[in-house]
Amino acid sequence: MAVYTTNEIRGGMKVMIDNDPCVILDNEFVKPGKGQAFNRIKYRNLKSGRVVERTWKSGDSIPSADVVDVEAQYLYNDGAHWHFMTKETFEQYVMDEQHLAESKQWLKEQSDCVLTLFNSSPLAVTAPNFVVLKIVETDPGVRGDTSGGGGKPAKLESGAVVRVPLFVQEGELIKVDTRIGEYVSRVKE
Amino acid sequence: MLTVENMNKTENWRSVALHDNLRVRAMILAKIRQFFAERDVMEVETPLMCHATVTDPHVVGIPVLFNRLGCANETILYLQTSPEYAMKRLLAMQIGPIYQISKAFRQGEVGRIHNPEFTMLEWYRPGFDHSHLMDEVDVFLQTILHTPAADRISYADLFQQYFSINPHVADVEVLSACAKEKMIPIESNLPDRDAWLNLLWTHYIEPRVGHERPLFLYDFPVSQAALAKIRDEEFPVASRFEVYYKGMELANGFHELQDSAEQLRRFEKDLAQRKQRGQPVIEIDKRFIAALEHGLPDCAGIAMGIDRLVMLALDCKSIAEVITFTFENA
Numbered sequence: 001m002a003v004y005t006t007n008e009i010r011g012g013m014k015v016m017i018d019n020d021p022c023v024i025l026d027n028e029f030v031k032p033g034k035g036q037a038f039n040r041i042k043y044r045n046l047k048s049g050r051v052v053e054r055t056w057k058s059g060d061s062i063p064s065a066d067v068v069d070v071e072a073q074y075l076y077n078d079g080a081h082w083h084f085m086t087k088e089t090f091e092q093y094v095m096d097e098q099h100l101a102e103s104k105q106w107l108k109e110q111s112d113c114v115l116t117l118f119n120s121s122p123l124a125v126t127a128p129n130f131v132v133l134k135i136v137e138t139d140p141g142v143r144g145d146t147s148g149g150g151g152k153p154a155k156l157e158s159g160a161v162v163r164v165p166l167f168v169q170e171g172e173l174i175k176v177d178t179r180i181g182e183y184v185s186r187v188k189e
Numbered sequence: 190m191l192t193v194e195n196m197n198k199t200e201n202w203r204s205v206a207l208h209d210n211l212r213v214r215a216m217i218l219a220k221i222r223q224f225f226a227e228r229d230v231m232e233v234e235t236p237l238m239c240h241a242t243v244t245d246p247h248v249v250g251i252p253v254l255f256n257r258l259g260c261a262n263e264t265i266l267y268l269q270t271s272p273e274y275a276m277k278r279l280l281a282m283q284i285g286p287i288y289q290i291s292k293a294f295r296q297g298e299v300g301r302i303h304n305p306e307f308t309m310l311e312w313y314r315p316g317f318d319h320s321h322l323m324d325e326v327d328v329f330l331q332t333i334l335h336t337p338a339a340d341r342i343s344y345a346d347l348f349q350q351y352f353s354i355n356p357h358v359a360d361v362e363v364l365s366a367c368a369k370e371k372m373i374p375i376e377s378n379l380p381d382r383d384a385w386l387n388l389l390w391t392h393y394i395e396p397r398v399g400h401e402r403p404l405f406l407y408d409f410p411v412s413q414a415a416l417a418k419i420r421d422e423e424f425p426v427a428s429r430f431e432v433y434y435k436g437m438e439l440a441n442g443f444h445e446l447q448d449s450a451e452q453l454r455r456f457e458k459d460l461a462q463r464k465q466r467g468q469p470v471i472e473i474d475k476r477f478i479a480a481l482e483h484g485l486p487d488c489a490g491i492a493m494g495i496d497r498l499v500m501l502a503l504d505c506k507s508i509a510e511v512i513t514f515t516f517e518n519a
Binding site for chain 2: 007028029030031032033034035036037038040052053054055056057058060
């Protein structure tokens with residue numbers, strides 16, 4: 001297995017820490033003018049989602065994790081399991097609903113997404129940054145309101161609920177930023 | 190295809206430092222020169238490329254290859270890590286008080302507040318001890334950075350205050366227990382007592398001190414004496430001090446060791462440590478030892494990072510904001 005020394009480690013690298021795959025968020029070099037050098041490394045455990053900070057002596061090494069992101073399409077779910085297919089190889093993967101976390105509220109059948117595979121099994125799924133979805137339920141708009149104002153909740157066809165401006169109506173398509181869960185604009189069909 | 194136009198678009202040729210930051214840097218350099226001119230301290234220049242380099246296992250010189258025209262043999266020289274040895278050779282010739290503003294180079298040191306090539310201010314005061322030099326450094330910081338008067342605390346008092354231990358005698362078990370108690374999440378096995386002291390210092394004390402006013406930390410453990418004299422107090426201590434301000438180490442000073450035999454013993458101990466760690470073998474700077482043998486006047490000296498000084502003046506978070514081109518785009 002490949003290893004990285006603490007000085008090579010950069011944000012975004014995938015490594016194994018305590019037998020779990022982790023993604024590096026930050027690596028700060030800490031060194032007294034005369035004295036031992038350290039690397040203070042911040043990472044997210046990809047299994048638990050927890051963000052942790054730990055210190056290594058500079059020059060120590062950390063094994064890399066066999067984690068890859070692949071483009072995929074969400075096919076369907078059978079209640080307990082969600083089925084995906086990779087775009088390039090047409091391989092199918094199955095994930096338990098509990099492992100989908102926040103992402104599942106943005107996915108409808110045939111949606112594009114990114115599957116994170118660890119040792120060839122799916123670890124996480126990420127929705128695209130922007131998705132276009134139909135509003136299936138929201139209160140009727142107030143006449144004459146064209147600005148954002150206070151807004152109102154709207155339920156989308158994928159199950160997510162986002163705040164939309166008062167003028168947006170049931171049945172319309174809207175663009176949403178999935179990273180912050182916010183309405184961006186209306187979209188014409 | 191590589192064309193002039195797409196190189197301009199793709200190559201990161203610009204400096205990240207703002208014009209204003211570079212102007213403040215130039216002003217600070219001018220003020221430093223004025224500070225020393227007013228005190229009759231002479232500016233000197235010593236070589237950046239030297240035949241010998243430091244023995245300190247934690248400070249590594251960058252080798253360069255020199256090839257005399259027409260000669261087949263290459264000579265290894267080192268970019269200096271600090272102009273200390275050369276300046277002390279001048280002091281041994283009774284040159285008097287001197288200062289230098291020069292580039293210094295450290296192998297492998299890249300980070301938010303580290304660039305492998307950086308600018309160092311180093312000055313020496315014959316007739317001063319470290320306490321007298323601390324007075325001058327305090328005035329220097331008040332003049333250049335307009336800081337409030339500095340606090341002073343000994344290494345022992347600070348460790349007593351934060352960990353209730355005596356850093357001059359505490360063993361590895363005691364020090365690692367302190368790290369555990371303060372929940373410092375260290376993954377590695379640290380090689381010795383000093384590495385544990387460095388960990389406790391950098392991860393716990395350093396972020397908590399010197400925010401309101403600069404802090405002078407003095408009387409270091411003898412194992413970290415480097416080129417400082419050792420005094421016998423309740424415990425033997427090194428006449429060394431460091432300056433911290435707003436979470437950054439800014440300077441390191443010594444009441445300079447004059448004893449050539451003792452200096453040679455410390456260098457040999459460094460080399461033994463280097464060997465144990467599998468670091469490359471280097472030679473001791475014999476010219477420096479010879480100058481000490483001839484006689485270094487009683488003096489105190491200090492090295493200060495100019496880039497960090499400018500960062501403090503401008504309240505910058507990264508060293509890249511105050512230097513024209515960093516290691517990545519030099």
